[in-house]
Amino acid sequence: MHKILIIEDEANISMVLKVYLEKQGYVVEQAYDGDQALDMFAKGKPSLVLLDVMLPGIDGWSILKHIRERSACPVMMLTALGDIQYRLEGLTGGADDYLVKPFIGAEVVARVQAVLRRIPQVWSEEVVIFGNLRIDYTAREVLLSGQRVHLTPRDLALLLFLASHPNQLFDREHLIQCVWGIEYEGSDRAVDLAVKRIRKSLAAWSSEEGELETLRGMGYKFRAKACSS
Numbered sequence: 001m002h003k004i005l006i007i008e009d010e011a012n013i014s015m016v017l018k019v020y021l022e023k024q025g026y027v028v029e030q031a032y033d034g035d036q037a038l039d040m041f042a043k044g045k046p047s048l049v050l051l052d053v054m055l056p057g058i059d060g061w062s063i064l065k066h067i068r069e070r071s072a073c074p075v076m077m078l079t080a081l082g083d084i085q086y087r088l089e090g091l092t093g094g095a096d097d098y099l100v101k102p103f104i105g106a107e108v109v110a111r112v113q114a115v116l117r118r119i120p121q122v123w124s125e126e127v128v129i130f131g132n133l134r135i136d137y138t139a140r141e142v143l144l145s146g147q148r149v150h151l152t153p154r155d156l157a158l159l160l161f162l163a164s165h166p167n168q169l170f171d172r173e174h175l176i177q178c179v180w181g182i183e184y185e186g187s188d189r190a191v192d193l194a195v196k197r198i199r200k201s202l203a204a205w206s207s208e209e210g211e212l213e214t215l216r217g218m219g220y221k222f223r224a225k226a227c228s229s
Contacts, residue, residue, distance in 0.1 A: 002116060003027040005046035007037040007063065008078060009055050013101075017050060020105035021112065034058025038066060046073060048116060050108070051095075053079035068094040072140040072156045074115045078103075094153055114181050128163070130224045131209025133202065135163055149201050154179070155194050162212065162222035171219035195220055 008014040031037035034057035053060035134143040142149040172188040210224030
């Protein structure tokens with residue numbers, strides 16, 4: 001059961017979102033200011049955060065930065081600020097989606113579902129280990145020789161997806177649909193660039209245990225020996 005944390009100071013908007021999300025079976029928690037939001041995020045470990053920009057106390061940009069320094073939890077920004085500058089600031093700051101008020105509750109639900117579909121949920125184990133590479137699916141955290149590997153949310157999502165299907169080949173189009181989402185309109189070269197960044201971050205991963213393998217003209221696969229948990 002997915003838990004959604006709504007961080008929104010306007011009680012009526014927060015309540016409308018809560019009603020729509022609960023109708024779809026989500027567990028919903030609500031925070032109305034920045035300080036409360038940080039406390040609830042730390043204690044509640046939500047599956048996704050709906051985050052308003054203009055908040056009492058700590059603002060949404062600072063909360064987004066705080067979350068990204070500690071977690072790859074998906075974040076959708078909610079704001080009345082429709083200028084392209086603010087959208088770019090949110091997306092480059094690590095937000096997974098951006099909605100401008102006023103919005104339709106059903107659209108928010110659809111976008112929440114789309115973002116959550118990108119989160120791999122294949123392993124029954126919470127933690128899997130490939131040699132000196134440790135992947136914690138609950139915390140959405142990757143450790144290499146005991147040190148945390150810092151990846152962008154999208155690169156992390158790609159690694160988690162591939163690691164969820166070890167030794168299976170995926171072409172770019174499939175990876176775009178599963179990780180970037182069907183609404184993605186950019187170049188499929190984004191997959192190549194993401195794999196390049198991940199490989200650089202995992203340079204110390206023992207090649208005897210596995211690698212992100214490229215099959216020219218075919219796609220990518222997470223080649224690995226049998227994992228332990």
